[in-house]
Amino acid sequence: MRADLHPLNAERLKTLADYDILDSEKEPEFDELVQLASEICGTSISLISLVEEDRQWFKAAVGLDRNETTIEESICSHAILQDDIFEVEDTQLDPRTADNPLCVGEDPLRYYAGAPLVAHNGLPLGTLCVLDTKPFKLNDFQRRALGVLSRQVTKQLDLRVALRNQAILQAEADHRVKNSLQSMSAIVRIYARTIKDPAALEALDAIQRRIDAVANLHLELQWTDGHDTIDGAAYLGRVMTLLQQTAPRHITFRSDFSPIVLRSDQAANLAMIISEFVANSIKHAFPNATAGKITAFLTDKGTGQYRLECTDNGIGQNAEKRPATQPEGIGLSLVSAAVSSLAGSSDASLTPDGSRLVIEFGSIAPTEIPETN
Structure with a gap:
């Protein structure tokens, strides 16, 4: 069964797009979290799944070779409709998953539990989920741990946004400093034309060289992503x-x-x-x-x-x-x-x-x- 759309789906999709995370390269911070989730929960598969309009894309995965699935195959699209961990102890007994292509046929997925990844505005981006090929049930400790790890995933996503915004602000600051220094250099050149004293001219030349060098430095820093x-x-x-x-x-x-x-x-x-x-x-x-x-x-x-x-x-x-x-x-x-x-x-x-x-x-x-x- 395909999941219903989230009540605020348009806003949710915009929030997801603003994170600029989809189709990004693998990052160890996320890989470590899915590995830990799989080990704590004792499942063979763990994913960080981000739910788009027509697919779910995996930022990190252990135990699964795919990078994404269609929205029709997505169990996470059901999970993001819940406020808490969504658990299906046997996918073949739940009407929401019984006809899912991943849950039938050869080597079907028989178990699913997903903790929502909730953005700063309260909207779900996807889940940190664990899956297995046999029916299963989390104990209380595993449920709490899955919830804690999902919040860590969201914090990592927020950190990426903060670093990106910092880089943008730094680049803008370097651009403004560079322009100001170039204007100052032009003023020094104009002023030097009115000076006759050789020692003063030499001093102004030295000042201008340093201004131009620092302006070039800020030009270079402008393109370094805030580093x-x-x-x-x-x-x-x-x-x-x-x-x-x-x-x-x-x-x-x-x-x-x-x-x-x-x-x-x-x-x-x-x-x-x-x-x-x-x-x-x-x-x-x-x-x-x-x-x-x-x-x-x-x-x-x-x-x-x-x-x-x-x-x-x-x-x-x-x-x-x-x-x-x-x-x-x-x-x-x-x-x-x-x-x-x-x-x-x-x-x-x-x-x-x-x-x-x-x-x-x-x-x-x-x-x-x-x-x-």
Whole structure:
């Protein structure tokens, strides 16, 4: 017998759709719950069944190879009409299940018990159910346990929604921050056109580099589903592209970054180090518009250790000794602080072939590249 529609079926289906769970990949949190339900209840089958308009789909299953059934085969569509656990001790003796295709023929399902999965608005999404090929009856402990586990399933579903909403809000926040920083960068550029003092211009250039790097960081974070980790190679590549776009034409850039996952603070520190090296090379390494090249390479040394090497082929040791200006002193202090924040080590040198900066640090972020939309 096909079950009657739920009295608020349209609203119920909308609630189910809002969870965005249907046809999703398997998740261990749900797999563990059906395994536990089967073991506690002593049944061969356990399912997390979500009841749609024309099918029931299984988010998790143990003891059954199918991912879904038609609504005509659904016992859970009867269960969602109940306020409590729906139990059929022998499916062939109950008129609601006696003609169900799954309950007749070869190897029929003879037992069913389902605890409703109730959403925040009180509407049922489906059930956590247990089934077997022989008649059966839950004892009081098993009934209570099935109810507790069903509520845990619902909490996991709600948690997925909360995390998804958090990711949306975080992406919107990163988008707004990025736009604000880009506007601030434009203001700095406009203001710099009215400044004649070289030291002040240099300070504004340093400020703008940092604003642009952080804006790029928030652009990257905007597509990371709310995580505080990013694809470091992609982000550092964007930073290099931005630096090249603002560099004199006689200077070329080359970079290669090994795949790495970075926390946002790690990414910001590496971007600052690269930006300061590039700015210093542009200013001092290539006098009189001498053609030259600036490189940045990030290498995976294995066992979570990485090496960032920045070089230029400028005048290097041939540069005249000069007192550091105030902005340059600030830049060196920031690079030193960035290296310290990375818990890394640094080595800077001038050679006849140019200048070189090497940073070695360990990655303490997850090893998987975060997915982007």
